[in-house]
Amino acid sequence: MSGDAAASAVAPNARDARFRGARGRLTLRIVLLAILSAFGLGLAGLMVWLGLDRWSDYRLYSHQLRVEETRFALRDSLLAAEQAALDLAVLAYGGEPERDPADDLARAAASLEATLGSLAAADLPGGADIAVAVAEKMARLGTIRVELASTPARDDRELAERAADLRALALDLRSLRMRILRAVGVPDVAMGVVHLFRNYALQVHDTIHANAAAYLSILTGLRTPSAAELTLLSRETTRSRFAAPTFIDLVDADPIMAGTTASDLVDFIESEYIPAEEAILQGIRAGAVSPDTVAGWIAAVRQVDELTRRMLAATDEAARRHLGERLAAEWRALVASLLVSGGVLVAYLLCAALIVRRVVGPLGEMRRTMLRLAEGDLRPVGVLRTPLADLLAMNDALRVFRINAVRRERLQQERLELHARIAAAAREMRADLEAAALVQLSQLPPPGHLGGFRFDTYFRASRLLGGDTFDFFRLSDGRVALFQVDVAGHGAAASLVSVAAHIALRRALDALGPEEGPAQAMEDVNRGWREDLPYFTALAAVLDGRTGEGSLVQAGHPYPVLLGSGAPPARLGEGGVPVGVVPEPGWRDIPFTLRAGERLLVFSDGIYDVQDDTGSIFGEDRFMDLVGRLSALPSEDLIAGIEAALRNWSAADEMFDDISLVVVERV
Amino acid sequence: MDQPNHPGEIERLMRLAESGLDVSSRIPELDDLCRDARDHFGTRIAAVTMLTRDLQILKARAGTEIEAVPRHLAFCNVTILSEKVMVVADTLEDPRFRDHPMVTGEPFVRFYAGAPLVYSPDLVLGAFCLTDGKPRTFSLGDRAELTAYAEAAVSILVESLDRPAAVGGRAP
Known part of the structure; x- marks a missing residue:
């Protein structure tokens, strides 16, 4: 096959391809609608994602608040248990308890009950295991309460054992509290100082109660301490002093903790409690402790309890307020996000409707009109309803094309009619000429x-x-x-x-x-x-x-x-x-x-x-x-x-x- | 408004007289055409005018009962000077027409568009014109369509010319 022949063999295929292209199924209308749909879906997805993000933040704070309540209740129960333990130890020593230890234990039991209730609401990871552990602690507390009821009022050793049991229970409750904290972590960094200080206060409270239990046990004469043990006990208390200034600085700078009585607690431990405990220690070392010194020290321990309780209550309130505010803020943000999303979607739908009505629709109409004109249908071209100058200009040009086509058709018609008339005239004239020619020929002899x-x-x-x-x-x-x-x-x-x-x-x-x-x-x-x-x-x-x-x-x-x-x-x-x-x-x-x-x-x-x-x-x-x-x-x-x-x-x-x-x- | 100086006006009037066209009698098809144009363009008035020496005669009309206007007041005087459509989008913006009595007074014409009725190369009969009381734009498509209306009007006029001639010209 020669080159030309090859080219002519290819050309029809190329023509077919162009023809198929002209009759392709993809129209501007479809493309516009596809883009609009894709954009709309993308926008809707973005809005849903933003909404879910807000919803998740809201859920986080809501959850956090419930977890906090669980921990508050658990902590209240451990404080009550520690107080009961202190009162029992004071009772064993022969002092006057501030309250009936049975009341403290009832309070601790009620708090544990409340812990279980809020634990179910908090939906913690590993919540079921913790609930089992809480129930077990409740059972232990129940056992202690039963044992205490049957303990004779003046049996020092029995009372001290009950007190030790309660202290062990309080320690378990503390570790349970830490488990909850570990399970959820601290999602809001702003709450970091609150958590730190609470833990510090509880640590100090625990140390003081541990020392109180040890000193009361020595003072009661239930055991005789070695010199090394005494040094260790004194160190336990004084050790917390070193961390205090740092915590106080943090607490003072923390917006959530503002207004709490944290410094009162720290100041009291530094100025009142530690000297009182040192007096007891010196008395024990000297082998003679005056009842007034003991009474002053026990009052100081109770004052620490009171200050700790007050401080924790204030902190809890601050934490609740903070979390409540954040929850409200998140709720507002969620509502705002939903409103903005709704507004954006409505605006998008309006734009899409406008594009469909004023662009896609007129485009389709123009396409139909063009094809109609191309097929020789010369009915009038309607005026498009669109604000777009491009489409209006195209529509206007179509009207001109139609008129041109109408005129061309009329001219063609007139031309054909003229030809017919000329042909008829020519026929007539030729007939006349033939007749004349006949006359002329007839003149010739x-x-x-x-x-x-x-x-x-x-x-x-x-x-x-x-x-x-x-x-x-x-x-x-x-x-x-x-x-x-x-x-x-x-x-x-x-x-x-x-x-x-x-x-x-x-x-x-x-x-x-x-x-x-x-x-x-x-x-x-x-x-x-x-x-x-x-x-x-x-x-x-x-x-x-x-x-x-x-x-x-x-x-x-x-x-x-x-x-x-x-x-x-x-x-x-x-x-x-x-x-x-x-x-x-x-x-x-x-x-x-x-x-x-x-x-x-x-x-x-x-x-x-x-x-x-x-x-x-x-x-x-x-x-x-x-x-x-x-x-x-x-x-x-x-x-x-x-x-x-x-x-x-x-x-x-x-x-x-x-x-x-x-x-x-x-x- | 002064009547524009049409270079071939005298010859045009002679041709008009020779053409045998009746300038004043009504032709129903022309009136129909005017009504159609008025509806199509949405103007107040559509008319087929013919310019004689002294008068502009509204041979067919829709939207007005005026039958004739003194020639020197005719907008169409300007239209017949060219073979293109003449458009005055807003008469108050056009120095030629802003002081025209039909602009400053009844019927307060604010818009005018006219296509010449070209009967032969040397005879423009008048115009197919539109007027309105509000200014408006007139696109290329509008112009083309108005030209088509003018051509249709001329065809109707030519047919009216052929009709009596055909009846009287042939022996029974």
Whole structure:
């Protein structure tokens, strides 16, 4: 396959591809709707994500608040247990308890009950295990309460054991509290200082109670401490002093803790409690502790309890307030986020509706209108309802295109109607011309014998109607007249003039007297010829059949040719001006004689003017040669030979000019 | 308003006289065309006007009962000077028309658009015109459609010319 063939084999495929492209299913409308949908889904997703994020924050604080309540209750129970333990130890020592330990234990049990309740609400990770542990502690507490009820009031050892049991329970409760803290962590960093200080306060409280239990056990005489143990006990208390300033600084700077009595607790431990404990320690080391010193110290421990409780209550309140505020803030943020999302979605839906109604809809309408126009449906194009200048301009252009198409169709219709009318007019005119041609031909005499002469003729008009005409007829004096006319131009106008000239010449020749020649007739015609009519060339002759003598007049017509027997063709005449050119043409009769067998050829200049395909005319010389060569032939064959020669010469099927030829032979 | 100097006005009037068109008699189809145009463009008035030596004759009209206007007051005098649609979006903004009695007084024309009725290259009969009491824009599409209305009006006029000639011209 050659390169061209390969290209032509590929081209139709490419065309098909383009065609398929033009008829593709993807429209601007679909693309816009897809983009709008994708954007809308994305926006909705973003809004949902933001809402969920807010919801999750809200849930976090709500959860945190419930976890805090669990821890508050648990802590209250451990504080109550520690107080009960202290009261029991004081009782064992022989002092006066501040409250009935049974009340403290009832409080601790109630708090544990509350812990279980809030634990169920808090939904902690590992909450079930913690609940089991709390229930176990409740059972232990129940056991201690039962044992305590059956313990004799003055059995120091029994009381101290119950106190130790309670302290162990309190320690377990503390570790449970830490488990809860570990389980949820500290999601709000702002609560960090609160947690730290609470733990510090509980640690200090625990240390003081542990020491109190140890000192009371020694003071009660239940055991005798070593010197090393005493040093260790004193260190336990004083160790907490070093951390205190740091915590106080943090607490003072913390916005949540503002207004709590944390510094009161720290200050009291530093200024009151530690000296009181040191006095007890010195007393024990010295082996003599005054009851007042013990009473002062126990009061200090109780004061620490009181301050711790007050401080924790204030901290709890601050934490609740803080978490409540955060929860409210998160709720507001969630509502705001939902409102903003709703607003954005509504705005998006409005925009989408606007785009669909004002862009997508009009686009589709324009597409339908364009296709309609392309298919030739020229119904009016509606005006689009869209605010977009581009679409309006396109719509406007479509209206112009439609009007252009309407006008084109109307012009086409008018053109076709005009063609039909022209064709009808042309048919009518041709029929008229054919009728006229028939009239013109009917003027020409048929070949034949007249007054001792034989006339042979040839006539060919270049169009339906010609400017050539001729006639021969007998005059009243027995002579025979012959004339030929060639009006300048061709067609209807020339033919009408030739008819007028024919009539005029025939009348003028008819009117000739016996002695008058054709020049007279020609003069008469020239005189009567209207100035506004075209001129014409003519040749007229009058012949006498008895003698063979004749005369002719030449008015601008080609020279007639005399064909004598055995002699070369000879030109007759002397030119002359055409008829209708000048008032006094000065024509005269030119005599000649035709002997028997001799012929006279009269013809129009159409014979000379026949052109070949190079534009060369046939011309007079070539014609004279031709006539010389054909001179031996009879007139009919002579005419046929001339016609054949002219046809050979002529480049076109039709002649350029009218041709007429009359051959007169003396018989 | 001065009548614009139409270079071929005398010849135009001669051609109009030779055309055999009856300038004043009503043709129902032309009135229908005016009503259609008025509805299509949403203007107060649509009219087919023909300009004679002294008068602008409203040969067909919709939205007005005025039959003729003195020639020197005719907006269409300007329209026939060109083969294009003439638009005056707001007559008060156009120095040629802002002091025109039909702008400052009844019928308070604020908008005008006219397409010439081109009968032959040397004969513009008048105009197919729209007027309104409010200014408005007139787009390319509007112009093309108004031209089509003018051409339709000329076709109706030409048919009206052919009709009596066809009846009287043929031997029974």
